Amino acid sequence: MDQMTVALDxxxxxxxxxxxxxxxxxxxxxxxxxxxxxxxxxxxxLLAAVGGCFMSTLYAAAGARSVTVKDATCRVTGEFAANPRRFAAIRIEVACDSCPPADLAHLVEVAERGCLVAATLRQGMPVTASVSQPGEG
Incomplete structure (x- = not known):
């Protein structure tokens, strides 16, 4: 898959x-x-997308390592900056009582590296907008 598109109306x-x-x-x-x-x-x-991608990656990492993750929770917080208003930082916090603390710490580290959304935001990228012809969008 070379690209991903989402349609909005x-x-x-x-x-x-x-x-x-x-x-x-x-x-x-x-x-x-x-x-x-x-x-x-x-x-x-956007914050939900970060959290959803992160947790999906964490679950996959847990499965690959035979680590049981049950009833995990995640809180994603965006800290604002001004001019222009935007997120200056995003913090992800994960809790899971069923997972041993050392295993959870390792899974969080793996998910932090592997989450597509977090990796994209961390690296930065151009965001452009243009006008398309009717029927093209």
């Missing part, structure tokens, strides 16, 4: 629906920010 006045394979995610602003609060904001979805 307007959903009402302020929301957007992302279609990802057979799944949909509605994103919007809270009503106090001018949205209709039909779903999480894009920044919240």
């Amino acid at each position: 307007q959903n009402g006045r302020t929301a957007t629906t992302a279609t990802i394979r057979q799944y949909t995610i509605v994103m919007d602003r809270p009503s106090e920010n001018g949205g209709s609060d039909a779903g999480p904001m894009g920044g919240e979805t």
Whole structure:
């Protein structure tokens, strides 16, 4: 797979629906920010993507090492910077009572290296936007 594409369409006045394979995610602003609060904001979805990718990678690493992971939790926190408003840092915290602490520490290290989303953000990349012709998007 040389690339990955997600399609997004307007959903009402302020929301957007992302279609990802057979799944949909509605994103919007809270009503106090001018949205209709039909779903999480894009920044919240970005943090969820970091956490989802990280935990999926951690589970795969655990399976490859025959380490039992049950009822694991993850908290992803984005710390803001201004001008322009953005995340200046993202912190991932993992807890798992069923996993021995040394094993969990190793799995977190493996997942930190192997998570596609975290690795992409850590390296930085160009983000560009352009206008496409009707029917191309």
